[in-house]
Amino acid sequence: MLKHIHLLFVALVAIGFIGRVAMAQYQPEMLQRKWIKLSPHILAGLLLLTGIGLVFQGDWLAGSYAWIVAKLILMFVFIGLGLMTMREQGQKRWIAFGATLFCLFYIIKVAFAKQVFFFL
Template sequence: MVKHIHLFFVALLVVSFFGRVALAQFKPELLARKWLKLAPHVIAGVLLLSGSVLVFQGDWLAGNFGWIIAKLVVLVGFMIAGVRTIREEGASRWRWFGVALLCLFYISKVAVTKQIFFFLADRLTPAIPCRLWIFVGGSSRFWSDARAVWP
């Protein structure tokens, strides 16, 4: 149940961030409304609270918990990049938006893999291209061919 709440608020955070960026670009005067100023803080608070409950519920502090610290550090980076995205104008806004998206990607990838340095893999595994191929309508023949190409 807590995991579903956490994932719901992750999705809500992403959608609200995109919405606030769109408002900052096209209707910045709407960002002055009180509920639009308060909503990101409520969403982030529930997200951090549910994440904390998940950490203690799953007993993740007993083992290797560097990935949790990495997520928290990059979350702070996302918050900084998000604020800069909303406040900046022009090309600078879109650079900060890109940084914020990279932070979101990193956080989500670390949440799934539990690996801080997932991007330092020395070679591709066959699972990623094969799953993509099967998803778009490929055959199992491609799976056996890919296993022969990528040991």
Template sequence: MIKILHLTFVLLSISSFVGRVYLAEKRPELLEQKWIKIGPHIVNTLLLITGFTLVFQGSWLSGEYGWIVAKIIALLGYVGLGMVAIKSQGALRWQAFAGALACFIYIGIVAVSKNAFFFL
């Protein structure tokens, strides 16, 4: 059940990110609406809570946990690049957006493979 909730929040999180970048490009005034400002924070908080719950339920900290550290580092990259993508303009916005999506994809692959260096 927690895994389904977590995956639901993953989809909501990436959807809200893509939607906010779109709004930043086409209708930036809409980003000032309260529910658009607060909603993603609620979704991402629930995403983190369900993620930590899965880690502790699966006892994943008792063994090799480098992949969890890699996901946390990539998550920080995703958040930072996402902020740049939403707040900047022009080519920088799209470079940050691509970088944030790359971090997101990396996090997903590491979550499935449990291997931070799956590309080696």
């Protein structure tokens, strides 16, 4: 149940990020709306909280938990790259956008594999 909520927030964060980049590119004035400004913080916060909840629910700290540390760190990298995507313009924005999506993909890979390295 909690895992499905976590997965729902993963999807909402991904869709929200892509939507915000589209707005920054084509309709920047939309980003001024209060709920659009607030939503990424709420979604990321809930994603983090449900992740922490799952760690306790599954007793994941009892085994080797490097992948959880990796997810946490990568989530902050994802947020940083996402901010960069929103702030940069032109080609730099698209490079940051690609890097952000790659980071998200990497986190999902780590989530399933429960391994830190990409190729494992």
